[in-house]
Amino acid sequence: MAEYDAVVVGAGLLGLSTAYHIKKTNPQEKILVVDKMGAAGQGNTAKSAAMFRSFFYSHTNLALVDTTIEFFKHVQKDLGADLKLKWVGYLWLFNDEDYRWAEPVLTVMAERGLEYRVYNAHELSEKLKLRTNVTKDEDSKLMGLADVEAGILIPKAGSIDIDSLVNFYESEFRRLGGEVRYNTKVESIVVEPREPLGTPGEPYFWQEAGASGIKTNRGVIKAKRTIVAAGAWTASLLDSVGVDAHIKPVKRQLFSVRAETNELKKLLWAKGFNSEGCVPFTILPKPRVYLKPALEENSFWFSYGDEFPRAFRLEDEPQPEENYYQYGIYQVAVKYFPQFAGSRPFTSWAGLYAMNTLDGQPVIFEEHDLLVVGGTSGSGNMKADAIGRIAASLYAGEKYAVLYGDKKFRVSDLSINQRKVEPEKLII
Amino acid sequence: MAEYDAVVVGAGLLGLSTAYHIKKTNPQEKILVVDKMGAAGQGNTAKSAAMFRSFFYSHTNLALVDTTIEFFKHVQKDLGADLKLKWVGYLWLFNDEDYRWAEPVLTVMAERGLEYRVYNAHELSEKLKLRTNVTKDEDSKLMGLADVEAGILIPKAGSIDIDSLVNFYESEFRRLGGEVRYNTKVESIVVEPREPLGTPGEPYFWQEAGASGIKTNRGVIKAKRTIVAAGAWTASLLDSVGVDAHIKPVKRQLFSVRAETNELKKLLWAKGFNSEGCVPFTILPKPRVYLKPALEENSFWFSYGDEFPRAFRLEDEPQPEENYYQYGIYQVAVKYFPQFAGSRPFTSWAGLYAMNTLDGQPVIFEEHDLLVVGGTSGSGNMKADAIGRIAASLYAGEKYAVLYGDKKFRVSDLSINQRKVEPEKLII
Structure with a gap:
């Protein structure tokens, strides 16, 4: 029974x-x-x-x-549960090739009522001290990085607890x-x-x-x-x-870097993007390393969703890989944001996505x-x-x-x- | 290099x-x-x-x-490699519901030039001593068996070494x-x-x-x-x-039963279906247990491709399950072919399909x-x-x-x- x-x-x-x-x-x-x-x-x-x-x-x-x-908003506003929603927005950076491809798609999305704002490379450089022209050096070319052509800011986006x-x-x-x-x-x-x-x-x-x-x-x-x-x-x-x-299990890693220097603090608390007065969740153009403003711990969370040859592997306690930050994320991030020069994560962790293939x-x-x-x-x-x-x-x-x-x-x-x-x- | x-x-x-x-x-x-x-x-x-x-x-x-x-025929005929092709045919048995569903499909296939021959239940009963009306008894109903309405014989089919x-x-x-x-x-x-x-x-x-x-x-x-x-x-x-x-690994089992009795010998060497003068590869109507004439060892090979809850499991040496024959295949087969009463496999084995899901x-x-x-x-x-x-x-x-x-x-x-x-x- x-x-x-x-x-x-x-x-x-x-x-x-x-x-x-x-x-x-x-x-x-x-x-x-x-x-x-x-x-x-x-x-x-x-x-x-x-x-x-x-x-x-x-x-x-x-x-x-x-x-x-919308339900999250309702929970927080009407049901009295504090989900700690932070409307930091997404700042999605594009190289010229991707942006040409994305523009008509974005136009369709705008017609559907989805909001975003476009920033050009110059504005981004000014506001975030972002290096938009990274391919001048040999290392960047070797790494397949791409110059920033534009960024779009998506306001209906943020973080939740x-x-x-x-x-x-x-x-x-x-x-x-x-x-x-x-x-x-x-x-x-x-x-x-x-x-x-x-x-x-x-x-x-x-x-x-x-x-x-x-x-x-x-x-x-x-x-x-x-x-x-x-x-x-x-x-x-x-x-x-x-x-x-x-559905396959695949490891994803996060690395948290403290905003210890003045330059990093300035980046973390970059004004003009959102009501939190902080840098948005930012996605680099290529490879699409992303960083999240983790305001409560005065840090940035870095990650990248790698594909081949990342294994499908079930693990009880998947571990972050030091090299993944040091030779991967850091090398990419520092080319776009020189503010991170010399920075190392103070904590890191890994989890498993349930990837639908x-x-x-x-x-x-x-x-x-x-x-x-x-x-x-x-x-x-x-x-x-x-x-x-x-x-x-x-x-x-x-x-x-x-x-x-x-x-x-x-x-x-x-x-x-x-x-x-x-x-x-x-x-x- | x-x-x-x-x-x-x-x-x-x-x-x-x-x-x-x-x-x-x-x-x-x-x-x-x-x-x-x-x-x-x-x-x-x-x-x-x-x-x-x-x-x-x-x-x-x-x-x-x-x-x-066609390539197999070419290899055997023109290239001199004996693949031991035996054109025993497939005899595919249908209950009335499935046959009503299959008939228009078969008609389309005939129009495309695919050959088959239809046998009615009476002919099959005569030629193979097949019990076509199995649902008269309670056990068969419990097991979900179905009466044989018709059989189609597919001549361009057989076995290979x-x-x-x-x-x-x-x-x-x-x-x-x-x-x-x-x-x-x-x-x-x-x-x-x-x-x-x-x-x-x-x-x-x-x-x-x-x-x-x-x-x-x-x-x-x-x-x-x-x-x-x-x-x-x-x-x-x-x-x-x-x-x-x-692709998922899934176990499949085969059980070989000797044609020891005169009745089973008669079934194995049933005439009128093919040039080998033997029973065709025969697929029962429900569940679709099949038997293959294994002429060189004077036996029948039985199998059934079970689905849920058969596990996807990788094994070096998958084993056939005694109960799978005794409570599964045997119980079904003996209802249609009473000739198998009391028969047990003299050998059995299991392998893994590479199932594309x-x-x-x-x-x-x-x-x-x-x-x-x-x-x-x-x-x-x-x-x-x-x-x-x-x-x-x-x-x-x-x-x-x-x-x-x-x-x-x-x-x-x-x-x-x-x-x-x-x-x-x-x-x-």
């Missing part, structure tokens, strides 16, 4: 958003969230750069992020009567025949079978529906029952009473609320989800079999 | 077909095949049911199999000057920057990098291009460099000097020659491959990014 209507694997941001929205639309149901960590959002959720932007070309992406960000967000979903879920068990590691998905015979070795292949819960380090937990929102761990769980969600957009589908929510490829925080609602609509058997602000979204668009996502043109 | 122009990982059927066709079109190039086993085709290739049919709805499938099968085929490709490849190293286990793919600086930790993310060979248990082997044709092992190799070919059709693509050939999902033997030619055309940078019999095939159709395969309607 099932103890729960649904068990959600993973108390990360996606698992909690999903659990909350399911519980909210099914208040009478018994919903349990389990996680191997000791508290909410302590896995890869905690490693996030915690940035968001409502600025995408793809209607799929935009629907997911804009409704989620993920921990506060996770706590909001968890406490709301609990307030509605949802249960959470921590320190509970899921070892496998339990599968049983729909009409058990009571004989050993079931299910046989001629029996219809479905997920009926999870096996954990603290025993089996039975549920009518099993929801996997295990982030980077999703594939390893699904492999054991032969379901491919096309089909198209980088989220995956939400159900088969055999097994509901899968994941593959957010690094933008889970800015899509979390929409994803939770879509998962809850799938759970309810609805064709359309209603996202925050009453936007409709076809549930099957994020499935594997009937997937329909618009490709993104503007990729960081 | 690269010692080889190309190194092929895997001396299974696909690796050898690929190596042969590359070497044939590039006779001056140094091509090496490596395999962890001691001889050709000793991995999962050796575990194959070794069946083929030139009978598919999908133009993609049909092009691949028909040209391959995979070992002979593998040896043909290997010896031809060697004759052209190709090299093979056995007992050489590939541990990883070597990646290097295209313009090395000679500093430690390369490639950095701002360097362009590509595969430059393989690391094996017997040292590093450098090559300009690295070709992964490692079957079920493909994903684990590619994961280490962050490439997703959407996108659409079950092969995957052939190249990125970063890494060429991937695989994902044949159990039909690698009947597509092997076409796949080798397409891989060779990709290697040569050609847009179209010319398959045996001068059929053109667009190389990118089997890629991941520009994939264009027609879905199959008739799936066993």
Whole structure:
């Protein structure tokens, strides 16, 4: 007998958003969230750069992020939970080639009502002491850097305190009567025949079978529906029952550099871009190293999303690589921002993205009473609320989800079999 | 410096077909095949049911199999290599629901010139002592079996000796000057920057990098291009460099049952279906358990391709499961063929399919000097020659491959990014 209507694997941001929205639309149901960590959002959720932007070309992406960000505003303004939203904006730098390519795309986006402001190289150089003409030296050429042609500032973008967000979903879920068990590691998905015979070795292949819960380090937990929102761990769980969600774990590293010198302080607190009076989240033109103003710790967070030959590898405690900063990020950053000369990170960490290798957009589908929510490829925080609602609509058997602000979204668009996502043109 | 122009990982059927066709079109190039086993085709290739049919709805499938099968005929007839082709045919049994669905599909296929013959239930019952009306008893209903409505016999289909085929490709490849190293286990793919600086930790993310060979248990082997044709092992190799070919390993089991009784001998040597004077390869209606006449060992090979919750799991020595025969295959088979009452397998084995989870059709693509050939999902033997030619055309940078019999095939159709395969309607 099932103890729960649904068990959600993973108390990360996606698992909690999903659990909350399911519980909210099914208040009478018994919903349990389990996680191997000791508290909410302590896995890869905690490693996030915690940035968001409502600025995408793809209607799929935009629907997911804009409704989620509007919901964040609503939570902070109307529901009294301080998510520490900082509207620092995104400053996206382009070289001439990319900018020529991006301009018509940006024009279409402007027609759709998305706001941005263009800065030319001279303005950027003035305001940020940015070196826009980096290719004068040999090193830069060798490294494949590119001169800055322009920058666009996206105002509807910023940072959020993920921990506060996770706590909001968890406490709301609990307030509605949802249960959470921590320190509970899921070892496998339990599968049983729909009409058990009571004989050993079931299910046989001629029996219809479905997920009926999870096996954990603290025993089996039975549920009518099993929801996997295990982030980077999703594939390893699904492999054991032969379901491919096309999600791979991939390491991402963050390095925090203190604004110790006057020059770096000036950069961190660069005026004129946003109401925080700080440098925006800035994406360099090539390679697209980015830096985030981490105001509360008086630092910059640096990162870069490397591709080939970065392994798909599951690790309990992925480590940042010293060389990745020293020979990678630092070498690039210092060419554009000489202010960073000699700087070293005072702390660094690494987490695992749940990368969807089909198209980088989220995956939400159900088969055999097994509901899968994941593959957010690094933008889970800015899509979390929409994803939770879509998962809850799938759970309810609805064709359309209603996202925050009453936007409709076809549930099957994020499935594997009937997937329909618009490709993104503007990729960081 | 690269010692080889190309190194092929895997001396299974696909690796050898690929190596042969590359070497044939590039006779001056140094091509090496490596395999962890001691001889050709000793991995999962050796575990194959070794069946083929030139009978598919999908133009993609049909092009691949028909040209391959025509090539097999050519090899046997003109090139003097005995592939032990046995044209036993496929006898595909349908229940009424499936047959109503299949009939219009079959009509289209007939219009395209594909041959088949329809048998009604009465004829099948007469000729094979097949129980066509199985659902009279409770057990069968419980098991979800279905009555036989009709059977179609596909004459352009049969079995092949995979070992002979593998040896043909290997010896031809060697004759052209190709090299093979056995007992050489590939541990990883070597990646290097295209313009090395000679500093430690390369490639950095701002360097362009590509595969430059393989690391094996017997040292590093450098090559300009690295070709992964490692079957079920493909994903684990590619994961280490962050490439997703959407290929998963999945166990398949075969059970060989001797035709010991007179009744089973009669079934094995059923007349009127083919020139061998034996029962065709027969696919039961539901579930689609199949049996193959293994004439040389006076037996039937049984199998069934189970799906959920069959795990995606990589194993060095996958084992057949006794219960899979006893509670699975046997229970189904004996309902349709009472002749098997009490029979047990005298031998059994298991291998791993390289399952392409996108659409079950092969995957052939190249990125970063890494060429991937695989994902044949159990039909690698009947597509092997076409796949080798397409891989060779990709290697040569050609847009179209010319398959045996001068059929053109667009190389990118089997890629991941520009994939264009027609879905199959008739799936066993």
